[in-house]
Amino acid sequence: MKDISIFGYGVTTKPIIEFLAKQGQKCVVFDDKFSGQSYDDFGNLLLPSSAFESQKSKLEILSPGIPPYHQLILKAKNIISEYDYFYSLFDEDFSPLTVWISGTNGKTTTTEMLTLLLGSHGAKSGGNIGVPLAELFVNRATLWVLESSSFSMHYTQKAHPKLYLLLPVREDHISWHGSFQAYISDKLKPLKLMESESFAIIPKEFSQTQEVKNYKGKIVLYEDSKSLALELGIQIGDIHFTEPFLLDSILALYASKLLFGETDIKTLNTFKVGKHRIEEFEDFKSRLWVDDSKGTNVDATLEAIKRYSNKKIFLILGGDDKGTDQSPIFELIRSLDVEVFAIGSNQEKLFILSKNYGVKVHRCADLKNAVCTIKKVLKMGDVALLSPAASSLDQFSSYKQRGELFKQYALEKNKGL
Incomplete structure (x- = not known):
């Protein structure tokens, strides 16, 4: 088939582009990150999203993360998912x-x-x-x-x-x-x-x-x-x-x-749970830290909090919450021994919620500051929990990077901490 367009140039679509190339099929790739015309290793034309013209395309295979209100989706006439x-x-x-x-x-x-x-x-x-x-x-x-x-x-x-x-x-x-x-x-x-x-x-x-x-x-x-x-x-x-x-x-x-x-x-029972999902580790003082960076929504964070509800929890929250209601978290922690360390683009939203529910809160802005602040007060028997209830993309490349940096900061031997 000729005149294939690919929407998005990332993890999902790159293997499709390679697959098409091996079939002798060229395509045109559109992505917001392209600022001008260029070519990939297979000779496919790479263009900014704004250059897409529906009349020149017979089929549009898309990266699923592109929202339905994006200009590419609104213009396209022949969209097909990777699954289809x-x-x-x-x-x-x-x-x-x-x-x-x-x-x-x-x-x-x-x-x-x-x-x-x-x-x-x-x-x-x-x-x-x-x-x-x-x-x-x-x-x-x-x-x-x-x-x-x-x-x-x-x-x-x-x-x-x-x-x-x-x-x-x-x-x-x-x-x-x-x-x-x-x-x-x-x-x-x-x-x-x-x-x-x-x-x-x-x-x-x-x-x-x-x-x-x-x-x-x-x-x-x-x-x-x-x-x-x-x-x-x-x-x-x-x-x-x-x-x-x-x-x-x-x-x-x-x-x-x-x-x-x-x-x-x-x-x-031989299965090992993956990284960044309620992943426990100890620092050089044998204090407990938990990387739940994959907890990108409210429900995941609620489950993580319940798991440690018998401990004092120093909870790092925040990021791009995608417009979700964060109040269920505060409904739960108002009756527990929890302090919130707010980071990311919804920091002010979390600060206001904390005040409204009578939960102690710290404005930390970023992850490193939150970890350093927790190090000053974390004791044996407590838990420092990163379970942000939000996407990482406002400050990180992925939840994986957020989790890896959390562990790096926690294990650094800062003087006096």
């Missing part, structure tokens, strides 16, 4: 089994757990993590376990999984979707596309939605870890994880049971 593009290439010779995992928190952990459980069946993880879809397709991976964002599903119109696993949904990405209801609708959208021979694991709170009522396949509705374990017929005590990872692990086991009739708890 590769789904269109499936045929009778190659049509892999696909699992999509979504939700507000726990997507990565659940995806990695299920990939581990289904390793003997050829499972490979992709989507937001793991192997790019282009590579999964080229390597003919037979089982795709895809961490799937609401962004990807918003733009997907045809592709659908064999099994869709939805973790709890909480307020997030409001500025992108426009409303919490729109966010929920995109999370439930796969149910409208799936076939009768499919499976879905969905929070019970959505049981009365039209998407769930009209779903054609076999559905499991769950409330919490305890009820899910009971239905699955397993003992929670046999699983080595506690919340929030306990729910992730039981959901992964349930998905494995639906697909292959297996509940391999022994293999599950």
Whole structure:
């Protein structure tokens, strides 16, 4: 196909561009970061977003993070998601089994757990993590376990999984979707596309939605870890994880049971939780620090706080909160021994909330200042917790960089600290 446009030049689209090049297909790439005309290593034209002309494009494959109100999306006539593009290439010779995992928190952990459980069946993880879809397709991976964002599903119109696993949904990405209801609708959208021979694991709170009522396949509705374990017929005590990872692990086991009739708890218990998600470490004075930089929304931060509610918590909050309501955090910590260290673009919002709820707060502006301030007062038995309830992109390149710098600052042997 000629006249292919690529929207965005990043982690998602670069493998697609390479894939197209190997098929002998040129494309034109548009991105906000381009200020003028240039070319990539494959000879593809790179242009600023403002240069896009819809009449010169027959197909637009996009990076899912581009919001629906962006000028590229408003101009485009033939948008296709990464999922739809590769789904269109499936045929009778190659049509892999696909699992999509979504939700507000726990997507990565659940995806990695299920990939581990289904390793003997050829499972490979992709989507937001793991192997790019282009590579999964080229390597003919037979089982795709895809961490799937609401962004990807918003733009997907045809592709659908064999099994869709939805973790709890909480307020997030409001500025992108426009409303919490729109966010929920995109999370439930796969149910409208799936076939009768499919499976879905969905929070019970959505049981009365039209998407769930009209779903054609076999559905499991769950409330919490305890009820899910009971239905699955397993003992929670046999699983080595506690919340929030306990729910992730039981959901992964349930998905494995639906697909292959297996509940391999022994293999599950070998899983190691990834970095920047409630990752504990000690400084040279043996004081406890916790890197939860991946806690980019309110619900994740609530779970992290609950985990340490029996300790005095020095809590670093702040960043780009994407317009979400932060008050549930303060509803929880007003009755706990918590001090807030506010950073990032929503610092003033957090300061006002702290004052309104009678929570002690420190204006720190940036992460290094917050860590240095905490070092002066942190004692054995306390916990210094980075769980920002916000995106990192106002001050960092990623949540990973934020977490790595947090650990670096915490472990520095500053004089007197």
